[in-house]
Amino acid sequence: MQVSAALNGRVGTALAVMLVFVTMSLIALGFPEKARLMPLMVGVPGSVLGLAQLIIEIRHSAAQTTVDADIAEMNKAERSMFIWMFLYFFGILGFGFIYAAPLLVFGFLYIGRKESLPISLISAVATWAVLFGFFEKGFEIPLFTGLIVESIIG
């Protein structure tokens, strides 16, 4: 039986939610008596409800056999966006806002979305101007400098 990716995703999401409850409830068993009261009061019914939702989703997916033709295209765009989100995360984590954010804005526009060079450059410069000129200089709000930059500069 062919089950579409969307339905696998539904089952996967329900499974992930249930596993969060089960894991957190199991961890709560190791807490002192007073500390575990509320987590268990929420976690145990959450696990049961999670299981119920998982069964609903599995039954639903078993009943559906159609494959949506647009899903492959959507998944591609989705994957690309997740890659950019992680690039943002690791870029800013490593090199901080001032250095990484303008480069990421440029990269996203010019490489990721095939925007024109002038628009990509102007956007990158504007990002840098806002972060450096506005936040760091104007309001004197120190922005995160990045773990790699910190380790280099000290």
Next chain:
Amino acid sequence: MDLSGIFGALLEIVGSPYHVFLLLIAVPIGMFFGAIPGLGGKLGIVLAIPFVFGMDETAGALFLIAMHAVVHTGGSVPSILFGVPGTGPDAATIVDGLPMTRKGEAGRALGAAFGASGFGGVIGGLFILAVLPLLRPVVLAFSPAEFFLLAIFGITFIAMLSGDSLIKGLLVGFLGLMMAFVTLDPQTGAQRYTFDLLFLWDGIDIITAVLGMFAIPEMIALCVAGGSMAQVSKEGAKYGMAGVLQGLGDVFRHWWLSIRTSVIGAFIGMIPGLGGDAASWICYGHAVQTSKTPERFGKGAVEGVIAPETSNNSKEGGSLLPTLFFAVPGSSGMAILLGAFVMLGIQPGPGLMLGGMDIVWILIWALMLANIAAVAMFVLAAPTLGYLSYVRGNLLIPFVLTLTFLGAYLSHRAWENMVLLVVLGTLGYFLKKYSWPRPPFVIGLILGGIAEDSFHKSMALWGPSFLLRPGALIMLGLIVLSIGIYVWRTIKGRNIAESYHAG
């Protein structure tokens, strides 16, 4: 009531060009701090303190309170246009504000948000003026027992915000509650789910959670869908002045809801420790609960913008009172404001009721006038802001992502929050993609800590009999009523659907 004192204070503000000037400067600054995720009113006040140092106490306090009063008015702009809340309490505005933008009603949503904010600020101020003599016994009557039940009351709204699937709504709400337990246990001090990570000792940051649950999923979805935030063509869309005026009119068309949520917001603001985030969600839930067509909520109902926005601004008036009269700040923003007042020479405490009412009246009027000024200033700008919803997604996404990461970092100046942002953003996207309601998560996260802390305190003070206290009984009655209305409506809705299909 000292009418000459009350109206004398109003004259002292409007009769002085200097005071009017300060007020008009403070309003856009406050809105700006509200509109940028991660900045918020607290940082605004901290940064403004050096500027008011040396001013006389009236001018300085007026400037700061006017700035603080309109922070959430500004916060509604990115919530409505991009699904990125400027501050934590603005998250509730996303639930219906963003769908309005998608329907091409950004102008109407912004008009409603500005109008509701102004309305809430004014009604909240008037409410405070009216209840001032009764304030002390009411505020002091709130014990941990009532706190606990008020939190439970808010949590029952999870069911109403669950949409088509109650199980999904409850699961997401429970997930929020579980995340609220990621902190040191308030009773024993034991670490819970913190894995020896220091940044989790204070719990999961609300702003980061809201940005993760709403902003990141919206940006991913925008990239997948293509186009702009608005999903209809510009022709016929309500982003222009006509739409803005329609939104403003909506506030008065739903005048009874606006008054109710303003008063509820002001009342919640008066209770120290409950937090402003709770006010907007409780009022949103109230709007859903009392609507004849609750199924419209979450899909772009203007009442869903009006309710949280009125309460956001009215609670500031409410939280001013315990700050001034008991020196107990009603919110974290008020805690910083309290320090600034002391620096300016205002001594908060019960003594103010005896000899310092002039400054109290001035502050309440300043609060109301700032809200009116904010409406006047930003209604004119709303059509331009509304046009932003037609900017191509490709151009918008990198800036919003940058702002989102910046907001998560700035909220606690902790890079670890960016890790949380990515984790919650991924979870939020899949919840959105597979039609799981996301607002219950935020309600659970906000109210979970309050519920747990006050439950333990109540049990320690009174044991299980805390449920029999008069205030607790009233709250219990409200909870039962709330659930009863929900069940009755669900059954009624099902019967109507069945008779429709049968016919």
